[in-house]
Amino acid sequence: MEKISLLGQLTQYFFTGVTVGSIYALVAVGFNIIYNVTEIINFAQGEFVMLGGLVMVFLAAAANLPLPLAFVLTVAAVTGVGALMERFTINPLKNATVLTMIIVTIAVSIVLKGIAMFVWGKDPYIIPPFSGSKPIFILGAAIQTQTLWVLLITAVVVVLLSLFFKKTRYGKAMLACADDPEAARLVGIRVNSMILISFALSAAIGAVAGAIITPISLMEYDRGALLALKGFGAAVMGGLGSFYGAVVAGIFLGIIESFCAGFISSGYKDAVALLILLLVLYVRPSGLFGNVEASKIKEF
């Protein structure tokens, strides 16, 4: 096999980075939705991704459903898990501090991981790519078709979400809760329902991320924690609460990691990603796209 050209390598690293970065971005967006409404950092966000992947495997491979149907059912099922989580663990805590609730989400993540281990065991699982496994060659770099699906679906999710928050009543109501829950309650917004919706929505986005990445990277019961960590990094780098910040920072982190693995050393890629995160926070404590004023009134 002939050596790959530098341009080919660059293209390869870029696409790899964007793919992984899209997943970080989706996780970060999930963090932001809940954070915006409740100020809670939901540490079970990675578990939603893991569940999305494993439920998808179960429906598509074991139950043999057609992919689009399996995809829709997966998202629905994990959305249900997110809603149940809010109803049974967050909602009953009437006067708890944000910190208590964050610890509760850690507990939920451990429980979800344990349940997944019992149901699916410790082995990794995989589903076939959505449309064939023949890669497309661009400038000598091999791009998997699933990569294109990941990019497309991430883009669709981001567009739908911004429409939701800008154009619909529920979306606007959720943003209102984010600005000031007391005032929102005064104008007749049911803050309680908004919190429920925020968990359901984050779970749905996590499920989408899990379902689309599983054909590329496999999925097993304890994958969630690392994805949550990377996604959290992206959310902080982009500025907690900022959607576009999360998307840009997520993809940026992915690309940095990929180029670092390619040009410096794969051993350092996590370290470099975190170093850049620290640098960004040092220069701009509120994140790349964070609102300095808004971050002052938040607890975290």
Add this chain to the structure above:
Amino acid sequence: MKVKGRSIWIALALTLSLVLVFSCAKEKEPYKVGAVFSVTGRASFLGEPEKKTAEMIAEALNNAGGINGHRLELVLYDDESDETKCVLAVKRLIKKDNVPVIIGPSLSGNTMAVVKVANDEQIPLVSCAASNKIVTPVVERKWIFKVPQSDTHAVEKIYDYLLKNGMTKIAIMSVSTGFGASGREELLRIAPEVGIEILADERYGPKDTDITAQLTRIRGTGAQAIVNWSVGPTQVLAVKNWRDLGMTSIPFFQSHGFGSHKNIELAGGAAEGVLCPLGKVNIPLLVVDNDPQKKVIMLYNESYEQKYNEPISSFGGHAWDSLNLVIDAMRSVGPDPAKIRDYIENRKNFIGQHGVFNFSPTDHNGLTKEAFEMVVVKDNTWALAR
């Protein structure tokens, strides 16, 4: 009720006849063998088949008259994959159960934790864990043996194959866990000795979701082959990425950790052409008829599958090797710890599941790279690589 009443009678009659049989036969004192396996916990995939194998062997042996007329009594404890519990179990075996010899533990870490105990108490221990550190240096490990092959053997086997096929410039990849790090060390150490040049040394984390960047980098170096050292999801991921990137013209070698059919299934066709060294016990049908191991391997595979209705695993083979080695020793020298130790240390040509063992005072593993067979994935199953 009637049926129940009858079954009680049958049970009673059976018990009575058993008592009669036992009191009639002049029973010789049983020979004890201690065993510690990680039957539950994170390493249950090791301990479970080991326990089943040991119990199967003991049962068959006792049905056939035991060791020179002495029944074999297997005293088996589960260390729950935990080092502390492993130490307690070994101490209990030695102090309370007074066993003359111990097989197990399943894990390298657990074995390292009990090496000193067994050595100090002068009870021979035949470990089912792979790390080379268990039996080196031999001077400090006088009472310790191990039956699994070492990383070194797997690396030597792969390098042999590479050289035979005229490949001297390679790239290596490894996962950043104990298994990957130890394999990487051996790959780097042995390469210059045999004249192999390592052009790239890539690493990745055990939870990485994508290894295409590392592979792309390797593609830029002009390596003639890739050797990957990992277990778990990343070893399947590496194969998938290798295929997705269209790099199949660069042969892909995996460690002996790839030796499970499950990995071929997970890779979903992507593993076609992947090479790896494998213990012969995993490939009973591929072992040639005149191979000295053929008979024991076929027998073990058939009886295990018949008894437990599941395929054997590589790990059960380690329990087979350790227990039969101990039985072999007891048959010759009886239940005396020092004599068992000396016997095993000088045992030559012991035909086991994972190789033909030749122990010596300087080698308490007794295997060479010949314990491995190079296999290639062909039509979604293993075939011999030539």
